Amino acid sequence: MAEIVSLREAVAGLIHDGDQVAMEGFTHLIPSAAGHEVARQGRRDLTLVRMTPDLIYDQLIGIGAARKLIFSWGGNPGVGSLHRLREAVETGWPHPLEIEEHSHADLANAYVAGAANLPFAVMRGYIGSDLPKVNPLLKTITCPFTGEVLAAVPSLRPDVTVIHAQKADRRGNVLMWGIVGVQKEAALAAKRTIVTVEEIVDTLEAPPNACILPHWALSAVCVEPGGAFPSYAQGYYDRDNRFYPAWDKIARNRDTFLAWMKRHVLDTANFAEFRRVLAETAAAKEG
Amino acid sequence: MTEFTTNEMMTVAAARRLKNGAVCFVGIGLPSTAANLARLTHAPDVVLIYESGPIGAKPQVLPLSIGDGDLALNADTVVATPEIFRYWLQGGRINVGFLGAAQIDRHANLNTTVIGPYDRPKTRLPGAGGAPEIAGSAGEILIILRQSKRAFVDRLDFITTVGFLDGGDARERAGLKTKGPVAVITDLGILEPDPVTRELTVTHIHRGVTREQLVAATGWPLKFADTVVETEPPTETELTALRDLNARTAAAHGQDQGSE
Numbered sequence: 001m002a003e004i005v006s007l008r009e010a011v012a013g014l015i016h017d018g019d020q021v022a023m024e025g026f027t028h029l030i031p032s033a034a035g036h037e038v039a040r041q042g043r044r045d046l047t048l049v050r051m052t053p054d055l056i057y058d059q060l061i062g063i064g065a066a067r068k069l070i071f072s073w074g075g076n077p078g079v080g081s082l083h084r085l086r087e088a089v090e091t092g093w094p095h096p097l098e099i100e101e102h103s104h105a106d107l108a109n110a111y112v113a114g115a116a117n118l119p120f121a122v123m124r125g126y127i128g129s130d131l132p133k134v135n136p137l138l139k140t141i142t143c144p145f146t147g148e149v150l151a152a153v154p155s156l157r158p159d160v161t162v163i164h165a166q167k168a169d170r171r172g173n174v175l176m177w178g179i180v181g182v183q184k185e186a187a188l189a190a191k192r193t194i195v196t197v198e199e200i201v202d203t204l205e206a207p208p209n210a211c212i213l214p215h216w217a218l219s220a221v222c223v224e225p226g227g228a229f230p231s232y233a234q235g236y237y238d239r240d241n242r243f244y245p246a247w248d249k250i251a252r253n254r255d256t257f258l259a260w261m262k263r264h265v266l267d268t269a270n271f272a273e274f275r276r277v278l279a280e281t282a283a284a285k286e287g
Numbered sequence: 288m289t290e291f292t293t294n295e296m297m298t299v300a301a302a303r304r305l306k307n308g309a310v311c312f313v314g315i316g317l318p319s320t321a322a323n324l325a326r327l328t329h330a331p332d333v334v335l336i337y338e339s340g341p342i343g344a345k346p347q348v349l350p351l352s353i354g355d356g357d358l359a360l361n362a363d364t365v366v367a368t369p370e371i372f373r374y375w376l377q378g379g380r381i382n383v384g385f386l387g388a389a390q391i392d393r394h395a396n397l398n399t400t401v402i403g404p405y406d407r408p409k410t411r412l413p414g415a416g417g418a419p420e421i422a423g424s425a426g427e428i429l430i431i432l433r434q435s436k437r438a439f440v441d442r443l444d445f446i447t448t449v450g451f452l453d454g455g456d457a458r459e460r461a462g463l464k465t466k467g468p469v470a471v472i473t474d475l476g477i478l479e480p481d482p483v484t485r486e487l488t489v490t491h492i493h494r495g496v497t498r499e500q501l502v503a504a505t506g507w508p509l510k511f512a513d514t515v516v517e518t519e520p521p522t523e524t525e526l527t528a529l530r531d532l533n534a535r536t537a538a539a540h541g542q543d544q545g546s547e
Contacts, residue, residue: 026339026368027354051368052353052416075413077352078315089411101400104338105372105420112369124377128396128449128461129419134405149462179339179354182368211367234356241351241540 002172002195002218007227008270010194010220011037018067019159022049022190023056026181027077028234031164032056033227033271034196039063040266049158051107051182055230055247058082059265061097062257068098070156072107079244083251093254101135106153111182113155114189125151161190164228165213166235167204168197172215175204178234180211187213196224198236224271291521293474294433295529296493298324299521301385301431301472310334311383312376312421313344315353317431318385320532321472323349327528336375338417340365348539349532372417376424384425386418386448387432390440393486393507394457395430395450395468397422398443405445418448427466434473440506451485458485475501477518486510491518 005013015021015038023031023038035056038046047068048057054077060066062084074085088097102110105125113121122141132138141152163183165176174195176183187193195213200223206212215221226233230243250260263281268274291299301321305311307330313322315337323346326333335344339354343363350358359365366375375381388397389412399418403409422428428450432438450468451458458467471478477491489501489511502509521529 027352028339028356028359071414073414073416077354078350081411081413086411090408101414103415103419104368104417105376108369108372112373123373123420125420125423127423127463128446128452128458129415130400130446131415131419178356178359179341179365180367181339181354184367185369232356234359238356239352244351 002215002221004168004170004172004200004221004223007033007037007196007222007224010222011041014192014194014219015043015160017043018045020047020049021160021162022156022158022186023162024050024181024183024186025164025228025231026052026179027054027231028179028181029164029176029183029228030054030056030231031162031196031227032229032231033224034162034164034194035060036265036271036274039065039261049156051104052077053082053085055082055244058084058247058251059261061085061088062094062251063261064094066097068100070100070102072102072104076244076248078241079248083248084257087254100137101131102138102153103129103131106138106151107156108182108185110153110156111185111189114157115185118155120152120154122150122152156186156189158186158190160192160194161186162194162196163187164196164224164233166197166233167199167201168195168221169201169204172218172221173204174213174215174218174221175206176211184211184213188217192219193217194220194222196222196227198225198227198233199223226275227271229275289523289526291526293493293496295521295526296518297431297433297472297474298529299525300477300491300493300518301429302328302525304429304470304472305330305333305383305385308332309382310336310380311385312336312338312381312417312425313385314387314416314418315350317387318429320349321431322385323532324525324529327532328525336371336381338368338371340368340371342366342375347535349536351540372420376420379424381421381425382427384421384428386421386428386430388430388448390438390443391430391432391471392440392443392450394452394454395471395480395487396443396446396452397430397448397450398445400445400447402444415447422448422450422467423463423465425465428468430468430471432471432473434475434501434504436504436506439504451480454485455483475504479512481510488512489515491516493518494520
């Protein structure tokens with residue numbers, strides 16, 4: 001049953017050191033505010049799961065919050081590398097990061113299997129790829145009906161899934177639209193789910209087939225207006241395309257990165273204050 | 288004849304390979320530029336599918352990321368990512384997969400994972416994304432990337448995405464039933480797999496490019512087809528459409544098109 005609580009309370013009560021955490025989003029509706037709050041509360045030893053790790057995972061990896069990353073494409077969308085992820089893999093800084101690597105189709109299927117309470121997913125995939133040589137979890141299974149050899153991958157059952165959505169009603173029923181990625185599957189595969197939303201409304205006014213997560217399938221709903229910045233929330237605000245190349249410069253150097261994290265994330269009280277400090281430092285740079 | 292850049296020639300040549308009415312699974316970056324140019328010129332009925340969920344996407348500007356809002360707003364429908372991979376790709380409904388890569392070998396296998404050993408990479412690349420299953424399930428594959436010795440290598444450190452493996456019938460023997468790569472379009476020319484050995488062979492050279500340039504930009508002893516023709520240069524219509532698209536994109540995003 002979802003409680004409507006502050007993001008600080010939700011993270012404090014539902015995400016623990018050592019948890020497997022999936023903060024999902026497919027360049028739309030990225031749960032940035034929640035990612036910052038996890039960093040702020042100093043979580044450690046996390047196993048982070050995401051099809052497309054982007055800036056928030058670069059931040060969590062760079063400050064040493066993650067022990068392991070399960071992923072299928074890790075980059076700064078439209079820009080290039082995630083420098084903190086790369087440095088963790090290439091040089092083991094700030095500490096070695098265990099990598100468990102899949103393809104998109106695999107992780108999408110693995111979430112579906114998790115949501116369906118199955119131990120594994122079956123798909124046609126990986127033929128000729130070297131990925132099964134470096135990830136022993138990628139196995140094959142022979143179809144008992146046709147004899148076809150198919151790829152078998154373990155289902156994903158995160159301890160916690162965190163997503164961002166457009167809105168919730170006062171009971172905590174959540175509505176999202178646009179590019180919804182794997183968020184519904186990731187939410188239903190998890191033991192606990194936190195959803196941040198742009199706003200709380202009296203009624204969702206959604207058509208019958210809309211993508212709705214009922215309040216009783218969620219753990220916590222938190223209001224975080226602008227909480228997907230620098231990604232976007234369709235119907236609310238656009239992607240801040242300038243932030244992504246700016247992040248490339250910040251994250252390229254360890255010290256610049258750590259100073260930025262301290263000033264903007266660790267030393268701020270919440271996402272609203274982060275946005276205020278970010279606006280100040282941006283104005284100072286231009287002035 | 289209007290002057291054109293090698294990048295423009297590459298994008299135009301790649302766009303021409305996409306037939307009107309084809310259903311195309313599009314990677315972000317160069318494939319997305321070429322696929323949208325096709326849609327805006329000779330292939331108005333091409334159906335563009337992006338792995339983030341849009342089906343029948345008709346973006347007004349080029350997306351910077353695979354999940355830009357414009358892709359969703361102008362699509363025929365937007366479905367969840369698992370549905371894209373399960374029903375539409377694995378379901379066999381995609382005619383053409385349009386891929387880029389960091390590295391390619393002579394049998395059109397692709398690397399987007401690591402340069403150097405996997406456990407201690409010299410360069411960690413973004414990873415597989417949707418490519419391994421696109422390469423297996425789409426009816427045929429088009430590949431677009433700039434040609435250089437760093438990209439066209441004798442031996443891949445990692446095969447992320449299958450082409451023809453060791454060549455010959457290795458792809459079929461591995462159990463793949465789709466055609467695989469049919470053309471690699473670069474800024475210097477077009478390479479196509481030899482029908483028997485499946486080794487990438489130069490079939491087209493872009494205007495102003497020499498055989499020596501192609502050889503120098505390739506990390507294996509490059510073969511040329513018996514008949515090599517000059518790629519037809521971009522027409523005014525193609526160039527205008529491409530330049531307008533890039534200008535609209537730059538104005539909308541305040542920067543150049545995406546690189547990934």
